[in-house]
Amino acid sequence: MAADHSGLGLPYICGFLVACLVGCYCSEEEKTVPVSENADVGTAVVNIPLHFGITLPAEKAELPCLIVDGDQYGRFAVNENCTLHVSNPLDYLVQSEYVLKVLILGHLDGEVKLRLQVIDVQGYPPVYNATCETPVVKQTGEDRGWLLKVDGKAEAVTSDGDVLSSTVRLTDPKDLHLHPRPHLIVNTDNGDCRADVFWAVFYGNDEVAAEQLWSAEIHSLSCFSGPSSDQNIVVVNLINKQADYDPRLSYVQDNVPNDWMMNKFQEFIVYLSLTTSSRNQRRFVCQLPETIPPIRIRPVSGSDLTVDIVAINYFWIDIKPTGCPPGRYGFACQNVCICKHGAYCHAFNGACKCQRRWTGVACDISKDVISIVATPSDPRDLYISGNVTLRCKVYDVDVVTTSWIFPNGSTKMVTDTDDNEIMITDIKTTDNGPYTCQVNDSRGEVFKTDIVLDVDSCAPGRTGEHCETVCGCLHGASCDRWAGCVCPAGWTGPVCQSACPQGTYGYGCNKTCDSENGVCLPRDGSCNCTEGWVGLDCSKPCLPGRYGWSCHQICTCRNNATCHHVDGTCKCSAAWTGPTCEVSVFRNDAPLTFLVPLISVVVFVLIMLVVLYKKRRITCCVREDKEETRRLELKRLEEDIKEDLQPGWLRRWERKSNHLSPGPMIGMGMFGYVRKSQLRTPVGEVTVAAKSVRTEDTQCYRDFCREAAILVAIHEEKDHKTSESNIIQRLRITHRDVAARNVLITRGDVAKLADFGLARDVYTNTQYVAANGQGNVPVPLKWMVYTCMFVYIFAFVYVCFIVSYESW
Structure with missing residues (x-):
């Protein structure tokens, strides 16, 4: 091929002749310059005269430098200042080194040799993965839409019991008002496709919510489409730039703009990772924590009204690849493809799929x-x-x-x-x-x-063996040559004219709804709950105090009445009646005979409470120091069973808390929890059943410490050999809860009686006396007295109520 240099003028011709005359005996200079394979077109590589130390004449030609050899694919060019720049995309696999011969007008040697080393960049060029291809949108111009259509729905409960339902649909860049715009990274070099979207949290309300989630250690949220082992997953990560210990931070630093990391007024970055192997729409159901801290949000944009979210019933996301217009790619279809010669452009990352006989990043190099x-x-x-x-x-x-x-x-x-x-x-x-x-x-x-x-x-809208029939599909259905109308989700029939029958949904109406108390939508199967029910499958009733659609109605029931979660009707207690339980069943003209016994009962109860308080059977609800309470209880226990306890028993049996490693809970009683735990001893770790106080109050400490003291008394009894017998010898302690559940079998197959939580020292406590004709078998004297007393009070009140009620 001949080159046209007519526009270069006489200086170029003269310089070329001089170069031809002296080039046969002048030595060529050669220098090496690196260039990255992902350098953008137009990137300056090197100024040739400056690099070789050559001074161009004052009156230089319009193009004083010319590449004469070594660039068969036209990857480089020089400008009027003799600066070499990239003119077409580079590809390390196509050519990793270029040896250019550059003609410099006015230079005595005529030519210089420039060796360019192409640097291989990891992850470049992008890979065209057909697994996550998207359709091509038939539109052009600035109104390009999103690469992905995203629908999301969540249901949350506020601190006052209200249920909020929120639906989000992103089909256009104008729908998402985020600053700065989200940053997209795509990886398609394996069997599936992964898209990472980063967003810097800037707005004050969003920052507050992010801070609350971070403080509650809710740093990520996983959403699955199918089983958790499936590769289709969405992970939402909350990243704190100050958390240097977070291993995810280094990945974020390598992929987001530098000004995001340098901005001191912005602390959090949301990082969403989507991994999918399907080009169809998928629903991702998110795994939510059981409890969350109150999160303050603003339900209406621009409003001063805020609410506190205390629970999230469900959260799911529908993601459907919709594609970009021809020649565009990216999260918002904002990037221009570089593919040439009819190559396909991947809408995720702009990778080119070359036709036969073409290669290179842009498919512009003929093979x-x-x-x-x-x-x-x-x-x-x-x-x-x-x-x-x-x-x-x-x-x-x-x-x-x-x-x-x-x-x-x-x-x-x-x-x-x-x-x-x-x-x-x-x-x-x-x-x-x-x-x-x-x-x-x-x-x-x-x-x-x-x-x-x-x-x-067939052509769009036609079907049949010879494409002779017009489909006439409705509701946006596509037309297949052989199948005819291919209905979208939620529709069925020859031309997709009918919605899915109730209880079914999806493509072909082949999926069954899970709604228990509601109607499912035929498009996506989401439940439209009936009155009084919420949740993903409408299985959760409204919280107490709420009823109606989405639990928005507030109950008006009074006087501790129960409100029905569906219609708000009130179930009154015995002493009240009326629609809202505001009317007392005791009329103003009630006979005086009813008030007298009622007052007598009240006085009697007050006297009994005073007696019990004096005998320290009940205590006032004052806040006590835990250590002081524990010390006093231990002292009282020592006095109660001092004959059975040996001096220094607490020091001998007490262990440090860091020697015990609690495990899973295996049981729970009235006053304590029991966990399978590991106890560190001088001979190694031992598996034990560790009991802890369930409620930190005086009564719990008393029962807990009493059980510990009784166990010590049993084990330190001088005449009792635990290795030779499995019977506790009459230590004057009554177990009071002998049952198979409280018998443990040792390694030597010996049955041991356990759980002394209800045991008592019957001689010092005087709560038990010998029954007539039963020898030394004790019976609970005080329990019997208290039982009789409360039975008498109940019978007395009941009789008085019946007599008074009938006298009306």
């Missing part, structure tokens, strides 16, 4: 002498009764004739090299097959290449 380019290039745009143009392109060959060989064996010869394309109109299935382009050059060599046409779809 062979001859190639065929189809228009339209995407097979999805070819259909029966449509048209396609095939063009044969030849490189660096002096073409004499070009011939086309068709699938039926016929041939068409083209002698004009400028007219080497054919058009196939009104495509039929008989037109499918290989089309071969054959080129004969001036040296007698023959070059061939072919392309296979495989068209099996």
